[in-house]
Amino acid sequence: xxxxxxxxxxxxxxxxxxxxxxxxxxxxxxxxxxxxxxxxxxxxxxxxxxxxxxxxxxxxxxxxxxxxxxxxxxxxxxxxxxxxxxxxxxxxxxxxxxxxxxxxxxxxxxxxx
Amino acid sequence: xxxxxxxxxxxxxxxxxxxxxxxxxxxxxxxxxxxxxxxxxxxxxxxxxxxxxxxxxxxxxxxxxxxxxxxxxxxxxxxxxxxxxxxxxxxxxxxxxxxxxxxxxxxxxxxx
Numbered sequence: 001x002x003x004x005x006x007x008x009x010x011x012x013x014x015x016x017x018x019x020x021x022x023x024x025x026x027x028x029x030x031x032x033x034x035x036x037x038x039x040x041x042x043x044x045x046x047x048x049x050x051x052x053x054x055x056x057x058x059x060x061x062x063x064x065x066x067x068x069x070x071x072x073x074x075x076x077x078x079x080x081x082x083x084x085x086x087x088x089x090x091x092x093x094x095x096x097x098x099x100x101x102x103x104x105x106x107x108x109x110x111x112x113x
Numbered sequence: 114x115x116x117x118x119x120x121x122x123x124x125x126x127x128x129x130x131x132x133x134x135x136x137x138x139x140x141x142x143x144x145x146x147x148x149x150x151x152x153x154x155x156x157x158x159x160x161x162x163x164x165x166x167x168x169x170x171x172x173x174x175x176x177x178x179x180x181x182x183x184x185x186x187x188x189x190x191x192x193x194x195x196x197x198x199x200x201x202x203x204x205x206x207x208x209x210x211x212x213x214x215x216x217x218x219x220x221x222x223x224x225x
Contacts, residue, residue, distance in 0.1 A: 004156075033212055042119075042202065043157070043215040050211070058212060090156050099145040099164065099206065102213060104156030 003027065006091050006105035013081050014113050021076040021108050023091030029103070030096045032074040034058070034066060036087040037107070043090065049074055050096065081112045116140055117205050119216030128225045132190040136203035136216050139184070143205040147213065148177060148188050151200045160201070161188070193223045 003026045013019050025032060033048040045058030049068035063085060065077040078085055089108045094100040119136045126132045136146075147162035163170045163177050163186070170177050176189045190197055200220045204213040 031211065035212075040217065042217040043213075045212040048212055056211065092156070099162075101147070101159045101162075102149075102157075104158065106154070106156050 004091055004093050004103050004105035006089075006108050008108060009106070010109045010111075012111045012113065015082060017078075017081045017112070019078040019081050019110065021078075021089055021091075021110070023074045023076075023105060024072050025074075025091075025093040025103070026072065027093050027095075027103060028071070029093035030071070031094045031100075032068060033092045033094070033102065034064075034074065034076045035090045035092065036060065037090060038087050046076065046089075078110075081110075083112045086110060086112045116214050117203060117216040119203050119219055121219060122217070123220040123222070125222045125224065126193045128193060128195060128223055130193050130223075132188075132193045132197070132221055132223070134188040134201055134203070134219045134221070135185065136187070137183075137185045138205050140205070140207065140214075141184070142207040143214075144208055145206045146177070146179060146186050147204050148175075149202045149204060149215075151202065151218075157202055190221075193221075195223050195225055197221060198223045 005024050007022045034046040035043045037043050044060045047066035068074050092102040092104045144165040148160045149157035150160040151157040179186045200218045202218045203216045
Protein backbone atom coordinates (compact mmCIF):
# COMPACT_ATOMS: atom_id res chain seq x y z
CA UNK A 1 0.00 0.00 0.00
CA UNK A 2 1.08 3.57 -0.73
CA UNK A 3 2.95 5.26 2.09
CA UNK A 4 3.56 8.96 2.60
CA UNK A 5 5.19 10.03 5.85
CA UNK A 6 5.27 13.61 7.08
CA UNK A 7 7.29 15.13 9.89
CA UNK A 8 6.96 16.75 12.29
CA UNK A 9 3.34 16.03 13.19
CA UNK A 10 3.05 19.38 14.98
CA UNK A 11 5.21 22.48 14.89
CA UNK A 12 5.01 25.81 16.67
CA UNK A 13 7.17 28.73 15.62
CA UNK A 14 7.21 32.51 15.98
CA UNK A 15 6.65 35.16 13.36
CA UNK A 16 9.78 35.47 11.25
CA UNK A 17 10.94 32.00 12.13
CA UNK A 18 12.41 29.44 9.75
CA UNK A 19 10.48 26.18 9.29
CA UNK A 20 11.04 23.08 7.20
CA UNK A 21 8.34 20.47 6.74
CA UNK A 22 9.44 17.07 5.51
CA UNK A 23 7.74 14.45 3.41
CA UNK A 24 8.92 11.02 2.29
CA UNK A 25 7.08 8.61 0.01
CA UNK A 26 7.94 4.98 -0.54
CA UNK A 27 5.61 4.43 -3.50
CA UNK A 28 8.15 5.10 -6.24
CA UNK A 29 5.77 7.80 -7.47
CA UNK A 30 7.01 10.51 -9.76
CA UNK A 31 4.78 13.32 -8.52
CA UNK A 32 4.73 14.88 -5.07
CA UNK A 33 2.55 17.74 -3.84
CA UNK A 34 2.23 20.12 -0.93
CA UNK A 35 -1.28 21.29 0.03
CA UNK A 36 -2.53 23.43 2.86
CA UNK A 37 -5.93 22.87 4.44
CA UNK A 38 -7.85 25.70 6.04
CA UNK A 39 -11.44 26.03 7.18
CA UNK A 40 -13.35 27.93 4.56
CA UNK A 41 -10.74 27.27 1.87
CA UNK A 42 -10.53 23.51 1.60
CA UNK A 43 -7.28 22.09 0.26
CA UNK A 44 -5.09 24.39 -1.81
CA UNK A 45 -2.02 23.42 -3.83
CA UNK A 46 1.19 25.20 -2.85
CA UNK A 47 3.91 23.48 -4.90
CA UNK A 48 4.43 20.20 -6.68
CA UNK A 49 7.26 18.29 -8.34
CA UNK A 50 7.54 15.60 -10.97
CA UNK A 51 11.00 14.41 -10.04
CA UNK A 52 14.21 15.07 -8.17
CA UNK A 53 15.39 18.62 -8.73
CA UNK A 54 12.09 19.71 -10.29
CA UNK A 55 9.70 22.25 -8.78
CA UNK A 56 6.41 23.58 -10.10
CA UNK A 57 4.34 26.41 -8.69
CA UNK A 58 0.86 25.67 -7.44
CA UNK A 59 -2.08 27.95 -6.73
CA UNK A 60 -0.93 29.56 -3.45
CA UNK A 61 2.91 29.65 -3.59
CA UNK A 62 3.59 33.04 -1.98
CA UNK A 63 5.78 32.76 1.11
CA UNK A 64 6.75 29.16 0.42
CA UNK A 65 9.73 27.46 -1.13
CA UNK A 66 10.04 23.77 -1.81
CA UNK A 67 12.78 21.39 -2.78
CA UNK A 68 12.70 17.81 -4.11
CA UNK A 69 16.04 16.29 -3.22
CA UNK A 70 15.32 12.70 -4.30
CA UNK A 71 12.40 10.83 -5.77
CA UNK A 72 11.35 10.01 -2.20
CA UNK A 73 11.86 13.32 -0.39
CA UNK A 74 10.01 16.63 -0.79
CA UNK A 75 10.48 19.56 1.60
CA UNK A 76 8.41 22.68 2.19
CA UNK A 77 10.32 25.71 3.46
CA UNK A 78 8.92 28.77 5.21
CA UNK A 79 11.86 31.14 5.58
CA UNK A 80 10.01 34.02 7.26
CA UNK A 81 6.94 32.44 8.77
CA UNK A 82 3.86 34.61 9.25
CA UNK A 83 0.66 33.99 11.26
CA UNK A 84 -1.25 33.65 7.96
CA UNK A 85 0.71 30.47 7.37
CA UNK A 86 -0.80 28.80 10.40
CA UNK A 87 -2.46 25.81 8.79
CA UNK A 88 -2.62 22.06 8.37
CA UNK A 89 -0.16 20.98 5.68
CA UNK A 90 -0.49 17.81 3.65
CA UNK A 91 2.00 16.13 1.39
CA UNK A 92 0.76 13.76 -1.30
CA UNK A 93 2.22 11.60 -4.03
CA UNK A 94 0.86 10.19 -7.26
CA UNK A 95 2.06 8.21 -10.21
CA UNK A 96 1.47 11.19 -12.45
CA UNK A 97 -1.21 12.19 -14.88
CA UNK A 98 -4.28 14.21 -14.20
CA UNK A 99 -6.52 11.27 -13.33
CA UNK A 100 -4.21 9.53 -10.90
CA UNK A 101 -4.99 8.91 -7.26
CA UNK A 102 -3.32 11.18 -4.73
CA UNK A 103 -1.96 9.42 -1.65
CA UNK A 104 -1.82 11.78 1.30
CA UNK A 105 0.28 11.79 4.44
CA UNK A 106 -1.23 12.39 7.88
CA UNK A 107 -0.44 16.08 7.88
CA UNK A 108 1.66 18.60 9.83
CA UNK A 109 -0.13 21.16 11.94
CA UNK A 110 1.87 24.38 11.93
CA UNK A 111 1.19 27.25 14.29
CA UNK A 112 2.92 30.58 13.78
CA UNK A 113 2.65 32.82 16.85
CA UNK B 114 -13.59 32.41 -7.00
CA UNK B 115 -14.20 28.84 -5.96
CA UNK B 116 -13.92 26.65 -9.05
CA UNK B 117 -15.51 23.67 -7.33
CA UNK B 118 -18.49 24.46 -5.13
CA UNK B 119 -19.67 21.90 -2.64
CA UNK B 120 -22.80 21.69 -0.54
CA UNK B 121 -23.93 21.41 2.14
CA UNK B 122 -21.18 22.48 4.54
CA UNK B 123 -22.33 19.95 7.07
CA UNK B 124 -24.93 17.23 7.24
CA UNK B 125 -26.41 14.99 9.90
CA UNK B 126 -27.90 11.61 9.01
CA UNK B 127 -29.38 8.80 11.06
CA UNK B 128 -27.88 5.37 10.77
CA UNK B 129 -29.39 3.51 7.85
CA UNK B 130 -30.33 6.68 6.01
CA UNK B 131 -29.08 8.01 2.69
CA UNK B 132 -26.49 10.78 2.55
CA UNK B 133 -26.40 13.03 -0.51
CA UNK B 134 -23.59 15.48 -1.21
CA UNK B 135 -23.43 17.73 -4.26
CA UNK B 136 -20.80 19.67 -6.16
CA UNK B 137 -20.83 22.01 -9.11
CA UNK B 138 -17.97 23.32 -11.17
CA UNK B 139 -17.18 26.07 -13.67
CA UNK B 140 -14.27 24.88 -15.77
CA UNK B 141 -15.61 22.91 -18.74
CA UNK B 142 -12.17 21.35 -19.31
CA UNK B 143 -12.46 19.37 -16.06
CA UNK B 144 -12.82 15.70 -16.93
CA UNK B 145 -11.89 13.77 -13.78
CA UNK B 146 -13.91 14.00 -10.58
CA UNK B 147 -12.78 12.14 -7.47
CA UNK B 148 -14.35 12.16 -4.04
CA UNK B 149 -12.00 12.02 -1.05
CA UNK B 150 -12.91 10.99 2.48
CA UNK B 151 -11.07 12.42 5.46
CA UNK B 152 -11.24 11.26 9.07
CA UNK B 153 -10.03 13.50 11.92
CA UNK B 154 -6.26 13.39 12.30
CA UNK B 155 -5.73 11.76 8.92
CA UNK B 156 -5.08 12.84 5.38
CA UNK B 157 -7.78 12.57 2.72
CA UNK B 158 -8.12 9.21 0.97
CA UNK B 159 -9.73 8.44 -2.37
CA UNK B 160 -13.25 7.10 -1.97
CA UNK B 161 -14.59 6.93 -5.52
CA UNK B 162 -13.97 8.72 -8.79
CA UNK B 163 -15.63 9.25 -12.16
CA UNK B 164 -14.55 10.42 -15.58
CA UNK B 165 -16.67 12.81 -17.60
CA UNK B 166 -17.43 10.09 -20.17
CA UNK B 167 -19.58 8.32 -17.56
CA UNK B 168 -22.69 9.41 -15.72
CA UNK B 169 -22.63 6.96 -12.83
CA UNK B 170 -20.16 4.90 -10.87
CA UNK B 171 -20.95 2.60 -8.00
CA UNK B 172 -18.77 1.04 -5.34
CA UNK B 173 -20.66 -0.80 -2.66
CA UNK B 174 -22.76 1.69 -0.69
CA UNK B 175 -21.19 4.65 -2.48
CA UNK B 176 -22.41 5.97 -5.84
CA UNK B 177 -21.32 9.08 -7.68
CA UNK B 178 -23.42 10.67 -10.41
CA UNK B 179 -22.16 13.10 -13.05
CA UNK B 180 -24.20 15.52 -15.15
CA UNK B 181 -22.01 17.11 -17.79
CA UNK B 182 -24.68 19.43 -19.16
CA UNK B 183 -25.40 20.95 -15.76
CA UNK B 184 -21.75 20.70 -14.59
CA UNK B 185 -22.83 18.94 -11.44
CA UNK B 186 -21.92 15.80 -9.58
CA UNK B 187 -23.19 14.11 -6.47
CA UNK B 188 -22.20 11.42 -3.99
CA UNK B 189 -24.85 9.13 -2.53
CA UNK B 190 -24.16 6.97 0.49
CA UNK B 191 -26.88 4.43 1.17
CA UNK B 192 -27.37 2.63 4.48
CA UNK B 193 -25.15 5.23 6.17
CA UNK B 194 -23.12 3.96 9.13
CA UNK B 195 -21.54 5.80 12.07
CA UNK B 196 -18.16 4.83 10.57
CA UNK B 197 -19.03 6.99 7.55
CA UNK B 198 -18.79 10.09 9.76
CA UNK B 199 -16.05 12.11 8.08
CA UNK B 200 -15.41 15.11 5.89
CA UNK B 201 -15.98 14.50 2.19
CA UNK B 202 -14.29 16.52 -0.53
CA UNK B 203 -15.19 16.58 -4.18
CA UNK B 204 -12.38 17.52 -6.52
CA UNK B 205 -11.71 18.00 -10.20
CA UNK B 206 -8.87 18.08 -12.68
CA UNK B 207 -8.39 18.76 -16.36
CA UNK B 208 -6.40 16.70 -18.84
CA UNK B 209 -2.64 17.25 -18.55
CA UNK B 210 -3.13 19.30 -15.38
CA UNK B 211 -1.42 18.36 -12.15
CA UNK B 212 -2.88 18.31 -8.74
CA UNK B 213 -6.57 18.57 -7.99
CA UNK B 214 -8.92 21.49 -7.38
CA UNK B 215 -10.86 20.69 -4.24
CA UNK B 216 -14.23 21.83 -2.96
CA UNK B 217 -14.49 23.16 0.60
CA UNK B 218 -15.73 19.85 1.98
CA UNK B 219 -18.86 18.55 3.68
CA UNK B 220 -18.72 17.31 7.25
CA UNK B 221 -21.02 14.31 7.60
CA UNK B 222 -22.16 13.02 10.97
CA UNK B 223 -24.04 9.72 11.13
CA UNK B 224 -25.82 9.06 14.42
CA UNK B 225 -26.94 5.63 15.61
